[in-house]
Structure formats: structure tokens, C-alpha cells
Amino acid sequence: MTSTTALPSIRLISNRKEAMTGLHATHVLDRGFPLLHPRPEAGWLNDPNGIMFVDGRWHVFFQYNPGSARHEDIHWGHVSSPDLLAWEEHPVALAPRPGTTDGFGCWSGVGVVDQGRPAVVYSGARDRHGFSEVVVVHGSADAQDWSGERVVAASLPADERVTMVRDPFVFELGGRRWAIQGAGRSDVGGALLLCGVDDLDAWTEEGYLLTAEAPVVSELAPCEGWECPQLVRVGDDWVLLVSLWLDGQPHRGVAWVLGSMELDEATGRPVFSARRTGIIDEGSSFYAPQAVQSDGSDGQPERVLLWGWAQEIAPDGVRGRTQADTDDQGWSGMLTFPRELVVRGDEVELVPARELTGLRAEVVDAAELPDQAEVRLTGAGAASLALAGSDTQLIWRGELAEGDEVRILIDASIVEIHHTGHPAQTFRAYPADGERYAVRQDAGVRADAWSLALPTAGGVSASH
Template identity: 50%
Template sequence: MTDLALFDSLLAASTHPDPAFPRFHPRPAQGWINDPNGISYINGRYHVFFQYNPDSARHSQIQWGHVSSPDLVRWEEHSVALSPQAGGPDSAGCWTGVVTSDDGVPTAAYSGIKDHGGHSQVVIARGSSDLVTWKQDGHVAASMPADPLVTAVRDPFIFRFNGARYAMQGAGLSDGRAALLLYTVEDMDSWQYQGIWLTTADPVAAQHTPAEIWECPQLVQVPSGEWVMMFSLWLSGDDHEHANGVGHLIGSLTSDPATGLPVFMPSSGGKSDLGRDFYAPQIVQLSYGSADAAPGSAPAALLWGWANEGPGRDGRRGRTQEEIDDAGWSGVLTHPRVLSVVDGALAVSPAPEVEAYRGASVVTGAAGSVALPGFAEVLVRGDANSVSGAVELLLGSGTDAQVVYSGSLAAGEELRIFLDASLVEVYRAGSVATTLRAYPAPGEEWQLTLPAGTTADVWELTLPA
């Protein structure tokens, strides 16, 4: 696709021939996607890049795809941003990384691998002001540390603290621990390694974020002041199944009195999503008050995650690799999600902008069993006094029905459920989300079963005018 051939990604999705293709989560019509990368808010637009193979629905020859939006609702797809360079440090793929503004110049820092099985290095690329055109000259800002304890490194992430710029990478150590490596970044072209920053030897980390490698590390501050660190919990043999999922730590960030370097002290943690189909999220820190600030009144953090295709989990019917190949596409990104900490625990909610997709009302105050359209938003409310039983989201009917989601609801509690063809997102007020995939067969319908003491409002999803 040329830069002149931009199109509304959501409108294109509405005519996609595959009924399982999501319409309200922008992605290219064909090809493989996985980790969201380079999420940024620059020059008045949100930019979301992602690992991308345009030529196949399989994980191979990874490039960076790119969509952007002025409002988190209307999305445009752009040409491929970054591609493997023959003979370069990224010849085997442009893997996970970030985009930041470096003295006003959009700059990508990503994991490049020179040959399959080789160690990754941090590769730098510079972008145009609209982030559509990129210059890749093979510049390496950080190589594999010379520390023999460090056996694997990946996924750079940049953060700011006390006016200084730092970076971290996820790592695996020879003794089996997962780790974070810390860098100072006074110059984007030359990162200075400061050593191993945190490992799973920390008892809080060991409890909440167990892994052999911490992938896709993130570190942001939420409006209440706490710092949230998030990891994708890699285990050998995962092969896109990711049994440990994604975990987070909540804590404080202070300065070491001797070195001035940041020190992260975790105090609590947990799972960052309760679904088996969620991995490799990336968070963007929005700093209000700057020239590139998004509208709002307080600092915020927005997260996107990757929901992959799969063989089916927990009793849900999936897709075989043959079916995925026939469909010609694989992977979708979640809605943007707002992070906060409430009573010491992570709370995740859909970005308020996605309410723009709410269309005609289907039913209000429904009870019992409710038929749902294939593209829907559902708000379930628990009675102020008591609720008995579980809320269940079913696909199909009778003995062949799949239980896609089942969860209890406390008195006065709310659930928001989004159905977008084969992607289900469930948000529980004051808690983390649940991301699931399920594939309606021809003639199958969605059903919501409500326990006594609960009611539901349902809307169809529509594209905004």
C-alpha cells in the first residue's frame, strides 16, 4: 500500500468476507499480526505499530505495520513502517520496540536480530513528522551485554524519571531467573548499560510475575502516583500459547542516593488479564501539559494487547492452522485500555472514546436469557442488594453451546462486555479485563444468561458517522 492509499481500516473491515474478522479493532485485512509496538501520541495523532507479516497468516519475516487515529475511533492504515534490511542488524526481523520523540524527531528503538537464533540488539530508526516514512540505516544503540549471566535480551522500553531518560529490556539469566536490564539514554544513538535492575529473585516478583524471560517490559505511572511494571511471562516451549500470560507489579520509583539511578520497589502485583488469549501488551504514558499532550486533566496510561488465534482453550472451539491459513489473517489488537490503581490493585477499563461505537439500543433492563448480536456492547448490572449465580456468555445453543465466559457478579457491581465477531473483551469495574477468542459457526448466535439480581442493557456496535 502506498502512502496515498490510506483508507479507513474500520470501513474496510465491515466488508471483510470472513465473518470472524473483527470490525471495530483496526488491523490489515490480510496477514499475521502480533505484539503492539511503538504506541505514541505525536503531533496530535495516536500511532499504533504492530509486528506484521503481510504475506502470510503465519509468524515469519516480521515487519512493523502501522495505523493511526486522531481520536482512538477513526483509524487509518499506513504503509509498512519498518522492514528487515538485508545484511543489517535486523535482517531476521524488526521485533518489539517503542517510538519516542527525540528532540522533535520521531524515533523508533526496536529489537533487531541479524540471523535466526542470534542475539537481539537495539536498533534505531528515524521517522518523518507524520510517522509514515522511516529511515533505517542499521544503527545499533545497544548490543548484548558482556555479562555472562545474561543469556537472552529483548524488547526495549523507554521511560522518564526525574527529568532523565532511561530504558530497560527484558532478559533471561543463566540461572533461570527472568530479569530487567537498565540503561541510561542521554543520547538515543548510544545507550549506556547500567546492569541487572530487577529479577524474579525479588519475592513480590517471584509471586506475581514468574517467568524464564520477562518479555515486553513496561513501566508507567498512573494518576494516583503509583508505578506499574508489566511483563509478558515467557516460558520455554510456549509457541504462542503463553500459559503464564501477563503479570504486573505495583510499586514506587525512587532515586538511589549513591548513583541517582531509579530504584523500583514492588509492593503488590497480579495478573494483568484473566483471559488465555492475551499477550504482549504495550502501554503509552500520556504526559499532559506538553505540546504533544492528549486532551485531559491528569497523567494517564493507555494499553493495547494482542489477542492471537488458537486451537481453542477452556472448552472454547478454536481454529486450526489450516483454517487460519485459509482465512488469510491472524491476530487482533484489543481496544485501548486505561490503567489505574484502585485500593492497591490494578484496574483496567476501556478508553472512554470507544463508546463512540455504541449504536442502536437492542434491549434495556433485560433479565434471564438475552440474545446478542455478533457486534455488541453489553452492560450488566448487579442489584444493590444481592446477586445469585454467574453471568454466562454462550455461543450456540443446547448441548453444543460453548461457555465462552462465566463470572460471578457482586451486588452493585458492573460488567461491560464487547463482542466483535471472534473477539470478546470483558471489563469488570475496579479489576482487570478478560480477553477471549471464540468463532461463531454458521447459524450460531450469542446468548447471555443472567442470574437472579442482574439486568443487562445491550447496544449494537456501529461505525461513527
């Protein structure tokens, strides 16, 4: 749940079921609209939610306002894919119910499989004051029908120091199921509430897993609360992600905390011990990611997959969009490409999901890129990416050392950059008539580039 001040709608948009994502739209009038990142043709989109692999498909839900390009009236949108490349849009999964626990919105949460049945766990808010209850809904076996009973599994915490609570995340440790919720506390700022989840429909309060005053974690930027907490195991390590929230202020980034976790012998509760922290994505646009532990059911090795929200925020020096611009275009926000979360020594890094190489189509010139493209840089020296036209808008500049690799993934107005050994960077840029993406590099840097397109039935990408 990403909190901002709700604004009145000024443009209503019909949510036509036949209006598929940009992958399937018969026409796209806005050059900034993505063709390879799934999203509805219109409306507001923010946090990824409820990600799970069910019935042979990856299901990804997201915060969604079908009625306008404004952050209000939050539903759960829904897309799915068998391969993380070709996506199908489904009807809205969850909608607010006026006068009930989620009357102000169906906010962020996760997907789980409970006794063989898909279920989603989310924050239901009655009003705009920052407090929410945990709501659970069991779906159909194929994760398509979410019309079941909505059960309040956890009410507001008893601790009066809590100033905000939202965004449940469920994990397993020691043969039991647990959950954390992002929270803010009046004395320390960021905190993680801990709950026992032996029964998915009835949680028990178990105190705190972590607060911002803990060793190592205290190095994070001060904030009023931690949003969208994610807690996943990578090999022998545990990685915690928290989105740093200040009410009414620009988002302060997404932090990773690398550590270990064990059960306390006296209480039987999880104890997280942090050893290092950093920022997972240093771009201007990235916030509120969701990570999911993949057990290999999708035919790939066990891994942690992650999607983030790419906000409509361009870096300094790059032409952006105003609220009036997004109102006029009728859409705002998208999800990043899927990424894999890896641990290298004491560093946490995001790399493109291995499936994405399947989008590579024709070899192209890195100095004159199409709007859907990938560039792979190797060697040693400086390189940059810009929107080139009558003016040059510098999006990224980096320095490669021998052995480094940089992958730049472009889809219309989203740019995702992965440089080995560095935080990822997610940017937004909006090419206009007469402008093209262009990479420039020193003589010691090699640039390989491809257009990107969906694979055809025969397995070869089809160029747009």
C-alpha cells in the same frame, strides 16, 4: 518481541495498499474478521509497538507479516487515529533488511519523541537465537515516513549469564531518560536490563533494574525470561508489566508489579521497590501488551493507555481455529481495544478506554447479540456469555456483587470482558452459521446492550 518457532509460509498474500482494515473493507468473507479493531486485511499480527501521540493522531504500530498468517518475516505495520475509534491504515513502517542487524526481523519496541522528532526504538535480530540489538530510527514530523538511518544504540549485554534479551522500553525519572530491556538469565530466569539513554542513539549499560529473585517479584510464575516490559507511572505509584516467557511453550500470562521508584543516592540509578503483584488479564488470548503514558495532549486527562495482542486461542469448551484454518483464512491475530490502566488501592486494573462509548449504536437484546456489540451488566447475581446455536459454547461466567459493573465488548471473534475489581479477560470465539452471542443473567442482574458501529460525521454511530 514474542518468540515462537518460525514455520515455513504455505500461502502468500498480496499486501494491497488499498486493502484497508475491516472498518473500510468493501467485503469481509470471514465472519470472524473484526470490523472495529484495526488490522490489515491479511497477514500475521502480534505485539503492539511504538505507540505515540503525534501531530494530532494516535499512532499504533504492530508486529506484522504481510506475506502469510505465520509468525515470521516480521515487519512493523502502522495505523493511526484522531479519536481511538476511526482508524487509518498506513504503509508498512519498517521491514527487515537481510544481512543486517534486523535481517531476522524488526521486533518489538516503543515510540518516543526525541528533541521534537518522533522516533521508534526496537529489537533488531540477525538470527533466531534470541539475542537482539537495540535499533533507533527517527521518523518524519507527522510519523508517516520511517525511511531514515537505522542506528544501533545498544549491542548485546556484557553479562554472559544473559540467555535472551529483547523489547526495549524507554522512561523518564529524575530529569533523565532511561530504558529497560526484557531478559532471561541462566541463574534466575526473568530480568530487566537497565540502560542510560541521555543520547537516544548511544545507550550505556547500567546493570539491572530488577530480577526474578527480588522480594515480591519472586512470587511470579517461574519462566525463562521476561518479554515486553512496560514501566509507567500512575499517580504516585509505578506499575511494571512483564510477559512471562517459556521457549516453545504456551505463554504464561502478563504480570503486573505495583511499587515505587526512586534514584539511589550513591549511584544515581533507578531503584524499583515492589509491594504487590498479580495477573493483568486472565483470558485465554491476551499477551505482550504495550502501555503508553498520555500527557493529555489528546484532549483527555493524563492517563496510561494500553493495547494487547489477542492471539488465536479460544478458551476451553469453545471452538477454536487450527493453524490450517488461519492459513486458509489468510490472517491471524489482532490488537485489543485500547484500555486504560488504573490503580485502585494495591490492585492494578484495566478498563475500556473512555472513548469506546462512542461506538454504541442501537439498543439490542442481550440474549441475541449482533457480532459487534457491548453489554453492560449491573446488580447482583450470576451472568454468562455464550455462543448459542445447536450447541452452547460457554465463553464466560461471572458473579456480580452489588455495586459491580461488567462490560462485555464483542467484535466478531474477539471478546473483551471488564469486571470491576477483577482482572480483565480477553477471549477468542468464532461464530458460525446459526450461532449468535447471547448473555444470560439472574433476575437480580440488569443487562443493557448496544450494537457497536463507527460514529457518522454527525457524531451518531451508524449501524452495520
